[in-house]
Amino acid sequence: MKTKSLDGKVVKIVSNRYTVRADDGKEYRAYARGKLRLQGDIYVGDNVKIVFERGDAVIDMVKPRINQLVRPFVANVDSALIVVAKEPEPDMLLIDKIIINCYLEGIKPVLLYNKADLATEEEIETLFAPYKEHIDCVVLSALEKRGLEELGKYIEGNVVCFAGQSAVGKTSLLNAILDLNLKTDGLSAKIKRGKNTTRHVEIYQAFGGDVMDTCGFSMLSIVSINPEELIYYYPDFIKYQDDCRFKSCTHREEPDCAVKQAVERGEISKARYQRYLDIYEEINEHKRRLYD
Ligand SMILES: Nc1nc2c(ncn2[C@@H]2O[C@H](COP(=O)(O)OP(=O)(O)O)[C@@H](O)[C@H]2O)c(=O)[nH]1
Ligand SMILES: [Mg+2]
Ligand SMILES: [Zn+2]
Known part of the structure; x- marks a missing residue:
């Protein structure tokens, strides 16, 4: 007998x-086969095959991932x-690490400045300056609904x-997007803000795509990679x-380094x-601890 999948x-x-x-087109609440849970986690975003057993939807297979991010998964x-955003004060070290991770995983990074209603144009420009030649940058305000179409x-x-x-x-931006989509095509509904949303990841549909809201990346x-490989992840x-x-x-x-000269200029x-340099040292330190 062939089961429906x-x-x-x-x-x-x-x-x-x-x-x-x-x-x-339907959503199913599924269990996962024990072997899949043993093999490793199933992540939000995973493409799967489900089968039906005694009326229950069961994830039978997880297809190979194109990429993955950890924390959140x-x-x-x-x-x-x-x-x-203007607040909290941007942690640019974290931002640079997220960007490197994106390149490592083949993910296109886009830099968004939110809460533009609180910032001056100059503050926004200064933050974008080192990036805007190699990363798309967008100015936004979830509060004023600015930049959402872009x-x-x-x-x-x-x-x-x-x-x-x-x-x-992040959640405010997603809500603003969903609001806009609700008005234009009546499709999506607003996110219910629960108390327990910190560890939670969920996919919402908007603008003809899938949007994952995450709790953010606090440390990374x-x-x-080896420290010498870090240079490949700096298009600038x-x-x-x-x-x-x-x-x-x-x-x-190293002597006669054109990158250092460009920094000087x-x-x-x-x-x-x-x-x-700090990230280089951090990777180096990690390798040392691993092999000493
Ligand atoms: N002034 C201003 N405040 C905002 C804007 N977007 C979000 N906020 C506020 O920033 C706080 C954190 O927003 P939230 O969406 O929960 O951030 P998340 O943790 O990144 O998901 C909330 O108090 C929001 O009301 C904005 O565009 N302008
Ligand atoms: Mg949030
Ligand atoms: Zn050099």
Whole structure:
């Protein structure tokens, strides 16, 4: 006897129940086979196959992931919408690490400045300056509903994930987007703000794409690469690299380093360069602890 099976995407996880949006357009609350839970976690964003057993939907298979992020755990993300805001004060080291992680996982980073209603144009420009040549930057205010249509362009046809510190306004932005979609196509409903939303990830549909709200990334370490490889994840450094004296230049102590010269000339932001050195050291330190 052939059992009915459906393809779908995990859009929500609450303890051991997985909400799967299946290709038939319906959502099913499914259990997962024990072997799958043993093999590793199932993430929000995972593409799965469900079967039906005695009336229960059961996740039978998890398809290979294109990529994944940890803390929070999400899978198959096309683009990360990295939110910074006037408040809380931007943690640029964290932002740079999120960007590196995006490149490592093949995820397109987009930098969003929210709460623009509280900031001056100059403050926004200063924050964007080191990035705007290689990363798309968008000015937003969830409060004033500013920039939402532009944000929609990054969501359309994609699976996107909000990232950034806590309290920058990720959920507010998502709510503003859902509101807008509700008005235009009557599709989506507002997020119910629960008390227990911190560890929670859920996918919402808007602008013809999937949006993951997350609790944000509070800390992050880059452990999957060697420090010498870090340079590949700095598109703003790469164009100078050919002019460094050494092919293997890591742009630190080496003589005749074109990247350091660009920092001196003010073409590369000093602060961003300093954070590069800090991240380099952090990876180095991690490797040392691993092998000593
Ligand atoms: N002034 C202003 N406040 C905002 C804006 N967006 C969010 N907030 C406020 O910032 C706080 C944190 O927002 P929330 O969406 O919960 O942040 P999250 O932790 O990143 O999801 C709340 O008090 C919001 O009302 C904005 O565009 N302007
Ligand atoms: Mg939130
Ligand atoms: Zn160099």
